[in-house]
Amino acid sequence: MFYTDGKLQYPVRVEKPDPLFARALQQAIGGVEGEIRVAMQYFFQACGARGNPKFRDLLMNTAAEELGHIEMLATAVALNMEGAPLSEREAVAKDPVASMVMGGINMKNILSAGLSAMPVDSDGVPFNMSHIYASGNIAADMTANVAAESTGRVLAVRLYNMTNDPGMKDMLSYLIARDTMHQNQWLAALEELGGHQGAFPIPNSFPQEEEKQEFSYAFLGFQADGAPPVSGRWSEGRSIDGKGEFTSTPLSSALGPEPVLGKAKPGSGAQSEQM
Amino acid sequence: MFYTDGKLQYPVRVEKPDPLFARALQQAIGGVEGEIRVAMQYFFQACGARGNPKFRDLLMNTAAEELGHIEMLATAVALNMEGAPLSEREAVAKDPVASMVMGGINMKNILSAGLSAMPVDSDGVPFNMSHIYASGNIAADMTANVAAESTGRVLAVRLYNMTNDPGMKDMLSYLIARDTMHQNQWLAALEELGGHQGAFPIPNSFPQEEEKQEFSYAFLGFQADGAPPVSGRWSEGRSIDGKGEFTSTPLSSALGPEPVLGKAKPGSGAQSEQM
Amino acid sequence: MFYTDGKLQYPVRVEKPDPLFARALQQAIGGVEGEIRVAMQYFFQACGARGNPKFRDLLMNTAAEELGHIEMLATAVALNMEGAPLSEREAVAKDPVASMVMGGINMKNILSAGLSAMPVDSDGVPFNMSHIYASGNIAADMTANVAAESTGRVLAVRLYNMTNDPGMKDMLSYLIARDTMHQNQWLAALEELGGHQGAFPIPNSFPQEEEKQEFSYAFLGFQADGAPPVSGRWSEGRSIDGKGEFTSTPLSSALGPEPVLGKAKPGSGAQSEQM
Amino acid sequence: MFYTDGKLQYPVRVEKPDPLFARALQQAIGGVEGEIRVAMQYFFQACGARGNPKFRDLLMNTAAEELGHIEMLATAVALNMEGAPLSEREAVAKDPVASMVMGGINMKNILSAGLSAMPVDSDGVPFNMSHIYASGNIAADMTANVAAESTGRVLAVRLYNMTNDPGMKDMLSYLIARDTMHQNQWLAALEELGGHQGAFPIPNSFPQEEEKQEFSYAFLGFQADGAPPVSGRWSEGRSIDGKGEFTSTPLSSALGPEPVLGKAKPGSGAQSEQM
Amino acid sequence: MFYTDGKLQYPVRVEKPDPLFARALQQAIGGVEGEIRVAMQYFFQACGARGNPKFRDLLMNTAAEELGHIEMLATAVALNMEGAPLSEREAVAKDPVASMVMGGINMKNILSAGLSAMPVDSDGVPFNMSHIYASGNIAADMTANVAAESTGRVLAVRLYNMTNDPGMKDMLSYLIARDTMHQNQWLAALEELGGHQGAFPIPNSFPQEEEKQEFSYAFLGFQADGAPPVSGRWSEGRSIDGKGEFTSTPLSSALGPEPVLGKAKPGSGAQSEQM
């Protein structure tokens, strides 16, 4: 169950409204690396968490934090849209850079939202909830969360580099710090779940003797000339999960035959020639 | 550039066609944890790889492998669809379980594809390429790949548990082994990129003194009663990236004020009362 | 800013797990009439609310309530999925009705979520955030909210009628009651905004003398034989907004000419014949 | 069944082609507030209308009208695209404002449609038919229609304010007038269906004694500090549907317990630690 | 501009309601091969038709026909849904086959539409308007229309084979006949546009001497072992457009070099190692 207090988790200040930057900020709201994604991902992972309840608590607590981040960013978008012209006449009356704005923004922020934020990305594409990874496997979920916070921090850094506004830089330096923590937090949770050797390969509940083990730690090569594939840590030494030795093998010819589906079934809507 | 030889990477054998299992296999083709996703993700990461070219080679090589996995699974779907009835009369002529099939399958596998595979998931939802994570940050990409292979192996295990067909179990035991390798392979690449302490927080090119460092390693609590949040590895000790100490702090009140957007701009399409 | 307490807003009890009903409940989570939609709609309307701040407070308060509803429903889905078979062998070992389940559920609830809830509808289609209507016009938003709660209550009633489980009926009777309140609540907000005569036509800030007023209260007919269109309250009497008189007019011929776009521009990729 | 006459319902005239405005007009075609949406919504509501056939006639008649509006807007887009440059060289040869156009338009209007209209919104996002609300409950449908025409008129007003072209202003003043009528028309239909007291709560066919009535007219508060929620017409007085009295109550603690899903099922693909 | 008469273009009769077949029919409404697609495709092609106006007339006339087909199919879905149970109790009270229905249908036809049709496909996926191909090149559009009617007739034949209901078979035999005509109609239009030799390669307005002509009629082979690709009409003889001779060539090695993107730009959010 959730509560609110109507305040912002961290101050949001815009010194010089910049509608182009509002567009960029939309990526942090409704982009696949954005805050709706993490808020809803932690929320659904929490709702489906089985086993030790501490992970449910951990996830739901951070879901609440991320909801506050969406609110901050939505406020930042609205404040930056203050400067947007509502007509081309208004745009031209300002300087050429201002007139550039009208074509450069997400028009939906004006036309659909009246100068406010929307759950869309920086090109106006709505967020799709298929990006909520909540697998029912707590370790797999943690890897998805590390990935989400990694691409999330990359995005926040790009936004930080894009703007000169001190207020926006301040807000983003807070969000970047939180991404630092969250990357570490989910890595810490993975460590609690056994780390590289206890948790991997995920799921660790599947008996490895049932997999085709000659392929479990082999780096297969698919070079057209049959040459060995590029070497690295992945091609020799102990595997990271500690359960095998890396090898490297060109797979110069197929292990299987040509597939044959045979003739089409009568009545299946194929051409006569296929039957 | 790509080449083909018209053969299957690994044999695909179905002893007893099972259209319901064909539906389940569709998740491994067009689901967000499926093979189209990894094939295209590694492909686009390779195309955008800057810096040491070995990572481009590593990624493109494995993209070629995954294309072969889609082909195997598409063949498996078509072979399992052999048993599907094309009419309700045909369904009823078989046993009640067979008649169950008609409602239980993705109808599009019959109606749109004529008993063949499609790039859709197990509920018939088409794959959307927004799931291709290729961030331009090679370490962030590796975390996304670990996550993809983790949820991918969870899915493959569930499919393995779902079927009794020896041919399908054999194919899946190969795919599960490859997921084991790929989890390890991307973890190995992360190790080459510096591991927990060299690569994190991602991106490692951002000067940490520019983030709000008092929040960088603090586990913030958002419990409505102001109680401390759940403790664990994330709340004390050295941070996983080795650059800070975890602390734990309830955030019992907001750091920011109530947001005020003020009045709506005249001509913005708001109600008069808002202006 | 949001807080949580880890509890359910209202008790969720399932006496006899029913995976088919879990599928139906998914519509109330991720369907276009579902709880994600209202939670996020009120949230974004709040974030963009300009003018009297009481509407921001009203919206954000109810957004918090709806987040708790998603949590309740996600718990209900997971509890109902307890009964789902993980393999066809397991399905057959139960009764024929149980074996029906495997084909009848959203397979992703097993394959992607491990028997938990997902942000998808009852046919497994992910929720798309384009359904968040937050127009920047507070009265238009209220009409969207009345509509959302109306279709939402219709859905909840259908779910209530579909199940026999006393726990589920109890939970749904709570949600139905809340939908009753929310329909009334948004109608009450519309009343505060002037009701039919003060708020309509929305937006009320546009000077009506600039619209083509001879068409503002005319019920136009488009019957192929030129007959008058069906009559009703909409074809005579004072208009509902009190600003005009309804009339009824067959539009038996077009007011405009045939459109002519002329020739295609050279270099535009058209056929030569079009230029 | 439908007929056409190849003419425009109302004249469409563009004095000075403006590709940026063409982009904006796309929102009125393929945006969620646009004309495809209402045309198809009324069409599907008509096709599923049960009960008094006059509502089917009403809906299908107006669906025909809206099809004509799409045609008008598509013509307007094509006429405004006349001015678009097909190459950057051509853009530069004009003035700087013209060169701005190339980046500011939906590129698909050039690349995919050859300077014509498309069923996409102003940011190039295709219309998705999930936005067609046709619930099978005629009153719920009317609320959805009022909402659609309210956001539709807000959009049309924003477009009217954005352009200076007399032809476009004339066309939009017609469309705005029709939105005025349609808001009133669907409100009138709601009045025929019983108005606030007869139609609400929707669906009115559900016996209210089966809902948890103590929550049916209670404005619940979710303020983190337990304070009463914001007051207004929604917190006191007779409910709008006339069937209860509004009250206002902080819900300072949860009515339900912490949710417990227990251990993960063996074979479900979870980690060992969850079982 | 469009008109309606409230009648069905062709009689729709269902002798024995069959909710599973209703699900299948949904593919013909909202599937990518369905009637919404062709209606809207011809409509948008007409709206953007430049050059000889007879093609606009041809397209808009057939768009009107297809709108009537959607109406027929939507009626057929609603009539077939008559037999659907609204609760599992009701399902069980009928025979086992009836109980199968509840899981086998698109649940949204009950939950969202109240036993009526929706603009979704047979697995409940909403139609997406990106499938409307209207390229601005009239010949390219005709090829898209031939393709649409070909997959459309394949679908209609599969539906015809699936049902035993005489009413449904009669309706489908009408729709199949219309697909026959429409395939021929668009092929006839292509013939008017010059046929194979006048219209192809599309667009015919591009000077062929500007293409890399040594590759214009060469069937390139991409066999991993460098073998010649499969031979057929495409590998020898006059090309179909009459403008070249087919040849067949293995492309045993790449024409281009390894791609090198170089180092990542500072400030671009990449890892330090990439810079």
Next chain:
Amino acid sequence: MFYTDGKLQYPVRVEKPDPLFARALQQAIGGVEGEIRVAMQYFFQACGARGNPKFRDLLMNTAAEELGHIEMLATAVALNMEGAPLSEREAVAKDPVASMVMGGINMKNILSAGLSAMPVDSDGVPFNMSHIYASGNIAADMTANVAAESTGRVLAVRLYNMTNDPGMKDMLSYLIARDTMHQNQWLAALEELGGHQGAFPIPNSFPQEEEKQEFSYAFLGFQADGAPPVSGRWSEGRSIDGKGEFTSTPLSSALGPEPVLGKAKPGSGAQSEQM
């Protein structure tokens, strides 16, 4: 099974990086007429090909070619993005045209991909795999392929006309040539399948005496005034498939009655007035 050699199929050279053109090139990667579409379409058609195996070989061979085209275009996008500014300060430091760029590009190419290509179209909309037409009918598939290569070549020509860069023009002249070949190739395959008279109407396996033959070659008119529809090759003469004679008939009145769905089922969530 697929192999790679890490090289480009054809050289990709950019003389003057142009981020706006990078945006345009995205359409050829992730647009509905783009290379992902054809690569995956031929791939899935191959995987489902029944009957003569030469078509599987033909399709899979060309799928491999198209994968190489995606790689070329993705490289071209990354090379053109080199010139993109990462901040507005950087943009302003260049000339006004450069500052235009920031608003004119797909922001996701910076924010999500770090100056690299993405599987999205020129307006940033991700490619959706529902565009993969693989019907199980080999002739229908060939018509879809002709259509794909026709719209694809139209797009490539528009891109060629848009740019002045010699490297880009060279690359596009190669791709245009390949589209020429592919249009001819699929037409040749259709010829092998019987051409107009052998393959059409598709599917040719359906006995035409079961269609309502009086409508099979009749061009029906839907003009509101009952006038004959526009005449052309489609209204007289032998049908293109050689199996009938074209006629032309106004359908001035409906063949079917008004549809009547009757009353709503009790418990279906409709309003009381509908029951």
